[in-house]
Amino acid sequence: MRKLIRRSVPAVLLVALVTGCSSDSGPDSGSGSDSGRKGGDSADAAASPAQDASKTAEKGETIGAAGSPCALPVTFALAAKWTAEAVEIDAAADAALAELARQGPVEMACEIDAKPAGNIGYLRVWTADTTDSTAREVLEAFVAADKTAGDAEYQETKAGSLPAAEVGYITTSEVLEESKKERALAVTTSKGVAVIHLGGLDSGEHDAMLPAFELAKKTLRAN
Numbered sequence: 001m002r003k004l005i006r007r008s009v010p011a012v013l014l015v016a017l018v019t020g021c022s023s024d025s026g027p028d029s030g031s032g033s034d035s036g037r038k039g040g041d042s043a044d045a046a047a048s049p050a051q052d053a054s055k056t057a058e059k060g061e062t063i064g065a066a067g068s069p070c071a072l073p074v075t076f077a078l079a080a081k082w083t084a085e086a087v088e089i090d091a092a093a094d095a096a097l098a099e100l101a102r103q104g105p106v107e108m109a110c111e112i113d114a115k116p117a118g119n120i121g122y123l124r125v126w127t128a129d130t131t132d133s134t135a136r137e138v139l140e141a142f143v144a145a146d147k148t149a150g151d152a153e154y155q156e157t158k159a160g161s162l163p164a165a166e167v168g169y170i171t172t173s174e175v176l177e178e179s180k181k182e183r184a185l186a187v188t189t190s191k192g193v194a195v196i197h198l199g200g201l202d203s204g205e206h207d208a209m210l211p212a213f214e215l216a217k218k219t220l221r222a223n
Contacts, residue, residue: 006109006162008118009081011145013162017116018124021111024130026111027210031170034220035076036143037212047054048127050076055163055210055211055214055217056130056211056214056215057079057080057178057211057212057216058080059077059078059079059080059215059219060077060078060079060081060082061077061078061084062076062078062219063075063078063084063110063112064077065098066078067110067222068084068111069084069085069086069110070084070085070086070109070125070194071086072110072125072127072194072222072223073189073191073192073193073222073223074110074162074187074189074218074220074221074222075192075219075223076160076196076215076216076219076220076221077215077216078123078212078215078216079114079117079211079212079215080117081116081118082112082114082116082194082212083112083113083116083121083202084110084111084112084113084118085109085110085111085112085113086097086109086110087101087109089101100107101179102127103132103142103145104136104138104141104143104144104145105128105142105147105193106126106127106128106142106195107126107128108123108124108125108126109125109126109127110124111123111124112124112125114209114212117212119200119205119209120179120200120201120205120207120210121198121199121200121201121205121209122198122199123196123197123198123209123212123213123214124196124197124199125194125195125196125197126194126195126197126222127192127193127194127195128144128192128193129191129192129202130192131188131189131190131193133167133188133193134188135163135164135165135186135187135193136154136156136185136186137139137166138165138166138188138195139154139165139170139184139186140154140192140193142184142186142195142197143167143169143174146171146175148171148172148173149169149171149182150168150169150170150171150172151165151169151170152168152169153167153168153169154166154167155167156197157185157217159185159187159217159220160217160218160219160220160221161220161221162187162189162220162222163187164185164186164187164217164220165182165185165186166183166184166185166186166217167183167185168181168182168183169181169182169183169184170182178202179195179203180199180200180202180203181203181206181207182188182197182198182199183197183198183210183212183213183218184196184197184198185217187220187222189222189223190222191222191223196216196217198210198212198213
């Protein structure tokens with residue numbers, strides 16, 4: 001694990017600590033197949049990843065390389081005005097926080113905030129050193145580790161020139177009694193795996209931030 005905490009508590013971890021739910025929160029995971037649907041209101045259905053690829057955001061800074069706010073196995077462009085900050089947690093000092101910063105096979109490495117651009121939500125990058133799992137395997141394990149996730153729809157795709165797996169799904173908070181859309185993308189590189197996840201305060205905010213997710217996907221390169 002990383003050696004220190006650069007800031008008090010990453011936002012996703014603060015939500016989890018307050019609500020007792022996982023990162024942005026739904027019913028049982030629907031991973032492991034192209035459709036993990038369990039029914040429910042059509043208004044809460046996760047859009048297929050291919051349906052949301054038409055728009056990309058204005059480009060801001062590029063992160064991932066050494067010297068950027070987050071050193072990652074990949075590089076990609078942020079949407080204009082979005083700001084990135086590394087997540088570094090001392091597991092020995094706070095084991096509970098370290099556990100919240102892990103989802104399935106990956107650890108949270110970077111949190112990219114949309115608030116300066118006028119939205120409420122984050123792109124989060126989760127990484128692991130493993131190179132022996134496919135992008136789809138990593139992504140399925142990531143979604144399965146969120147016990148609030150369901151209605152997962154996977155597809156094989158490209159992120160930049162890299163083979164990738166992408167998923168759209170729904171999470172439901174039992175505390176807030178609300179469901180919302182989530183989206184994640186996974187790639188594997190010679191330096192490890194990266195999962196880029198987009199949540200949002202609600203499905204409306206999520207949809208508004210999808211162009212930033214598409215920009216990251218379009219500009220992604222192995223570091």
